[in-house]
């Protein structure tokens with residue numbers, strides 16, 4: 001399975017949000033990183049299923065940690 005492209009954002013509470021671009025339509029789907037489970041499937045507005053592998057999710061966590069470190073945020 002192809003891993004979708006994603007970006008990490010921090011919201012105003014410094015919660016990590018994953019912005020996942022739908023491989024089918026390009027729509028950006030936002031989900032809180034903490035709410036995502038490995039290999040779970042998210043439904044895009046276009047009806048496509050998007051899934052983040054355990055590896056993808058791990059790299060999302062790594063990116064979020066790097067962003068928090070860069071901004072000197074200690075919040076979990």
Ligand SMILES: [Zn+2]
Nearest residue numbers: 022025044046
């Ligand atoms: Zn879509």
